[in-house]
Amino acid sequence: MSVESDNSAEPKVKRFMYVNRKAPHGTVYALEVLEMVLISAMFEQDVHLTFLDDGVFQIKKGQNPSVLEMKDFSKTYRALDGYGIEKVFVEKESMEERGLSQDDLIIPVEIIGREELGALMESMDVVLSA
């Protein structure tokens, strides 16, 4: 395990990764993960938010789910920065497979390759996925 014992009173800040792999409006996963991430911001952990596979559609610009009488939570991603969640990653291959580029995304992100994403995941203490 990468988690080491620590004698100090300060709780150890853990490296958390949230993995988004599902498109936004067909199921509730995307919204649930977003809410989980916002809550987790209160705990001051080292949060990494990643979008891969269909998850990249979650942060596509111009979403208007109100026509389905559903909440447009895509705007909420813009608030992440204000919650101290600044480490946001999109997998390059997933984005390109879906004909998207960085200009299509609702927030600034770091674009990383598939291999780099795998290594980043490997470096985490906790990975939560949907």
Place this chain on the structure above:
Amino acid sequence: MLHLVNKSPFERNTLEACLKRATKGSSILLYEDAVYAALQGTTLAAAMAQAAKTHEIYVLTPDLTARGLDAASVLDGVRPVDYDGFVDLTADKGTVQSWL
């Protein structure tokens, strides 16, 4: 780290998603309907045999038994484990990622 996959590769792409990102030497446990990925003679067998060279691939035996399969049905290089083995893997391999 330990990657968990529980869906049939013939129905869902979670195993493929996992294999694309799992680093060399990492472990993958196939359970529930994902045990079908471990079988000999499927269209995936060659790819799985290849994956077993760069990853430790495990399959949960109770999920084989429940489906009329056994350790003899699985590819060489895929390691059968029981529930205790599952627990040991989660304890020993560090971070766990479930490919849902």
